[in-house]
Amino acid sequence: MTAIDTYFATRATVRAYTDKEIDRNLLINLIELASHAPTTGNMQLYSVIVSSTRQEREAISPAHFNQPQVTSGAGVVLTFCVDINRFCKWCSINDAEAGFDNMQALMYGVLDCSMFAQQFNTLAEMHGLGCCYLGTTLFNAPLISEVLCLPDRVIPLITLTVGYPAASTVISDRLPVKGIIHDGLYHDYSGDDIRELYAEKEALPENIGFVRENGKNTLAQVYAEVRYPRGMNEEFSAVLNNYLDKVLFKADPIKRDE
Known part of the structure; x- marks a missing residue:
């Protein structure tokens, strides 16, 4: 290396x-x-x-x-x-x-x-x-x-x-590289594929503690329901959409004589 x-x-x-x-x-x-x-x-x-x-x-x-x-x-x-x-x-x-x-x-x-x-x-x-x-x-x-x-x-x-x-x-964990490479065409993941790819991440002591601390049963629940829940995603999406409308999509045109 x-x-x-x-x-x-x-x-x-x-x-x-x-x-x-x-x-x-x-x-x-x-x-x-x-x-x-x-x-x-x-x-x-x-x-x-x-x-x-x-x-x-x-x-x-x-x-x-x-x-x-x-x-x-x-x-x-x-x-x-x-x-x-x-x-x-x-x-x-x-x-x-x-x-x-x-x-x-x-x-x-x-x-x-x-x-x-x-x-x-x-x-x-x-x-x-x-x-x-x-x-x-x-x-x-x-x-x-x-x-x-x-x-x-x-x-x-x-x-x-x-x-x-x-x-x-501390170096962050990463998925096995085979889980992100698709040769020729996209190969969709089976349930067994997903379980294999995420097994090492889920088994890390810090992630096991993360699940326990948040009162959840799986690491996926922590990510989807605690860290990035639907309500928060939708709330910030609305804020961002309104902001983009204001400053870009519907902003006043730039005058040519500026």
Whole structure:
């Protein structure tokens, strides 16, 4: 196994950071390198908001349910946004009509932004930094948008906390690779397939404890009924749909004389 193989096999999420500052030039260089990730039509439909001061990180923290890694140590918070605004303004001043107020354009931006963020994550970790993806960005997109003063057509998608690791980390479990590869055509899973693929995950002591602590009978029940229940999914879906209507699908058109 090569050094690169080892890195990917052993990488882990870092949720606590030291007080060592991230050099500004290093951060800018990593962002620039990450911008060479693949992008739809070379449009680069993304931007990143850097929250580096304690005040800036504390301002964004409630939108992420005050998770401690947001304000931990001297880390920074990076909010990766789908940015259709910049592209549409470029079109506007060049007498071009951009038809980007639709789901397809949003997906362009989601793809671009995701690849950009993940390339940054990999580069940062290869330079000795630790990262944590926050799963709360799309839950509270309207609040994040307000805190960061995002205009129409700029949508927060991914948040990474970044800093120098304060402690050792635990590698998360993963499904066997045979469970995610489909040769030629999609092979649907039988009940026996599912039981085999998830057996190791379900047998981990921490997951057995997770089931017990939540008063459930199976790990699947914890995920589907406690962590990501239908009611919560539907509530946040409605919030997100309303927000997207307002800032993208039904946003005021950009005037050509701007």
